[in-house]
Structure formats: structure tokens, C-alpha cells
Amino acid sequence: MTSNGPGTRRELNRQATHQAIVDAALQLLREGHGTAITATQIAEIAGISRRTLFNYFPSVDAILSYPLHAVLEHMVEALTPLTEHLPLMQALVRALESERVTVLLGQVAQFGAYLRRQENGTCYPPNFIAWQSATGEVIAKIASRYPQTDAYSIRVFTHAILGAGQAAFDTWIDQLPEPDASGLHVSDELISSFHRLITRAMETLDAGFNSLPLTAPNSLKED
Structure with missing residues (x-):
């Protein structure tokens, strides 16, 4: 019998956060923000802080x-x-x-x-x-x-x-x-x-x- 260990859960959470950030950027672009989207906007829609966003992406x-x-x-x-x-x-x-x-x-x-x-x-x-x-x-x-x-x-x-x-x-x-x-x-x-x-x-x-x-x-x- 196997179970999901902390490492597996951590990786799944990390993948989910990556995807949430990408999805948030896509949503902003669909709404017509064009190239003017900001990290603050993306973080807000993704439900994370700016600090967390920059832990995943530098820009x-x-x-x-x-x-x-x-x-x-x-x-x-x-x-x-x-x-x-x-x-x-x-x-x-x-x-x-x-x-x-x-x-x-x-x-x-x-x-x-x-x-x-x-x-x-x-x-x-x-x-x-x-x-x-x-x-x-x-x-x-x-x-x-x-x-x-x-x-x-x-x-x-x-x-x-x-x-x-x-x-x-x-x-x-x-x-x-x-x-x-x-x-x-x-x-x-x-x-x-x-x-x-x-x-x-x-x-x-x-x-x-x-x-x-x-x-x-x-x-x-x-x-």
C-alpha cells in the first residue's frame, strides 16, 4: 500500500500554483489588458501574494x-x-x-x-x-x-x-x-x-x- 507523501503533495501543490498563475495571466489577456498586465493583477486573480508569485516566476x-x-x-x-x-x-x-x-x-x-x-x-x-x-x-x-x-x-x-x-x-x-x-x-x-x-x-x-x-x-x- 502506498500513500502520497509530503514530497508528492508539495509537488502537486507547486504544479497547481504554477497553473493558477498561468491561468490568471490568460484571464487578464482575455479581458483586454494586453501587454499591460502586472504581477499584482496576476497574483490577485491567482489568489496568492506578490511574494509567492515571485517565488515561482521572476517576471x-x-x-x-x-x-x-x-x-x-x-x-x-x-x-x-x-x-x-x-x-x-x-x-x-x-x-x-x-x-x-x-x-x-x-x-x-x-x-x-x-x-x-x-x-x-x-x-x-x-x-x-x-x-x-x-x-x-x-x-x-x-x-x-x-x-x-x-x-x-x-x-x-x-x-x-x-x-x-x-x-x-x-x-x-x-x-x-x-x-x-x-x-x-x-x-x-x-x-x-x-x-x-x-x-x-x-x-x-x-x-x-x-x-x-x-x-x-x-x-x-x-x-
Whole structure:
């Protein structure tokens, strides 16, 4: 017989507080606060003190980028058992199917949608910065889990998957409908669309580009 010890309860409470903070930030963005949300507002909605919030996150930007870092960390953690019986890229696509990744990608999508700049339709810069700053984290984690792999191959692989993910994110942002007077409602269907684009990006990496029509017709061919 097993029971939940203090460590387990502590971790569950910590995860719940993380989620409450992220949910509070999302709520503020849905209400139209845009990029002006403050730590005080987030803490109030999450039902915690500012001090507690800063024990979890050093800044509001860190809250906004948390789902992205969390999904990348979870993906790396999920790769090890999957690669025991699947090629690496197929394992990556399989990891995208997990419930946890689905939830986190939904949060990444919602932050990107709510924080895009109205004047030019692009996404709020910290999302791009966070995506790129995650490169070093992913490289370090993959290197520690696959020490037999050379550093160069790890770097190429990491930049490839992050770049493909960024391409999927940019495409999704471009396809979003224009917000109405009440703002933009990020429906489950829109989040599913983002998830499909991410999966398709990874499948494209796995399949390679030989099948794509990348050769332009020779318009300068002599008669």
C-alpha cells in the first residue's frame, strides 16, 4: 500500500500554483489588458501574494514564456522511453500526442494569440525571444540524455525542430481571424489547428524535403 507523501503533495501543490498563475495571466489577456498586465493583477486573480508569485516566476515575461519552456522540457523528457523502440523523429511526433503536450501547446497558442500586436498582426516579441532562448536549454538536455551523440549533430537537430516549430507558430498566427470588438476568442478548434501545424512541421522534418517542389521552372531557358 502506498500513500502520497509530503514530497508528492508539495509537488502537486507547486504544479497547481504554477497553473493558477498561468491561468490568471490568460484571464487578464482575455479581458483586454494586453501587454499591460502586472504581477499584482496576476497574483490577485491567482489568489496568492506578490511574494509567492515571485517565488515561482521572476517576471511577468517569465510567466508568459512558461508554457513554451514547459512543453519543450516535457518533450525532451518523453523522448527517452520512446526512442527505445522508435526512430528519433517518429518518437518526437509521438510525444506531441500526449495529453500534457496538448495542454501546454494550447497555452502557448493562447498567449501568442492574445499578445499579438494589433497594428501589424505579429506576435508579442517575448514569445519569439522565449522560443529562441529555449535553444540552449534543449541542447543541454538532449546532450545529457544522449551523451554518445556528437555536439554538432545535437545542435543541428535542436535548431531544426525549434525552427520548424517557429514556422508552425508563425503560420498559425497568420491564419488567425481578426479580433472583433470583444477581442479574439481562441477556440478549441484554433488550438487544435496549431497542434496539427506543429505535428505537420515535425513530420516534414522526418520525411525530408526531397518530395517538395523546390525546383523552380527555368524561365531563362533558350528557345
